[in-house]
Amino acid sequence: MIIPKPRPFTAEQHEFAKLAKAFGHPARIAIIEYLIEVNTCICGDIVDQLPLAQSTVSQHLKALKEAGIIKGNIEGNTICYCIDEKSLEKLNKFMQRVSSKTEDKKIAVNQK
Amino acid sequence: MIIPKPRPFTAEQHEFAKLAKAFGHPARIAIIEYLIEVNTCICGDIVDQLPLAQSTVSQHLKALKEAGIIKGNIEGNTICYCIDEKSLEKLNKFMQRVSSKTEDKKIAVNQK
DNA sequence: TTCCTTTATCGTAATATTGCAATATAGTTT
DNA sequence: AAACTATATTGCAATATTACGATAAAGGAA
Secondary structure, eight states: OOOOOOOOOOHHHHHHHHHHHHTSSHHHHHHHHHHHHHSEEEHHHHHHHSSSOHHHHHHHHHHHHHTTSEEEEEETTEEEEEEOHHHHHHHHHHHHHHHHHHHHHHHHHHHO | OOOOOOOOOOHHHHHHHHHHHHTSSHHHHHHHHHHHHHSEEEHHHHHHHSSSOHHHHHHHHHHHHHTTSEEEEEETTEEEEEEOHHHHHHHHHHHHHHHHHHHHHHHHHHTO
């Protein structure tokens, strides 16, 4: 009897892993929180906010941009960063789905 | 004029980074989704579900356990894993807060 | 006891991440 | 043009992650 090989991970699993991974560092959480607070700001402001070198901050910004969590608009000399709401929405919905399902189970168990 | 050194990251930022990081790999997303689906299961079931070696799955389970996302109960020979709802709840609330704040901003901008 | 099953851990290799200083790039100002 | 500002990239070291096979540990079955 042949046991079917399990499928590799789904595109969805990869997608949410990528989004979550971008949140997986305190510096990037701090950047996201700051951007939410100020709505929009230039890169230099973020560098001033964090206890990290400019090059390191730039790397974290790149990671967030590649995950689709932030967007950067070039404005002359500077770059104006802001949150990409769509990705946050997506991750939020995923977390909600996951969290609500465990809630359902908990209720079901209690009603037994 | 002395510019104050920015504070290191907050405990909250570390906490959510740790939780998010645990979600930051498709295998771990798959494990979480499977555990939600079946509610509870022994470790071997998870190994069968994933295209990964037993030792690798064990590592991922350890990571999830250390992040507080799953719990493992020893039952004789086997270990019964399940989701720790509290941590999911926490991460969900965080994402909701973050996501709703960008929503607010969007509305505020539109009303200008 | 001996064998089997289940899970964790160890050792190791490959790769990725994090952080920084130094440098490059590109726009701005003078 | 030269000097300055803002950001990205490069090079590099330290560390972490991912994956696997081999092995250990601990319980159950024969």
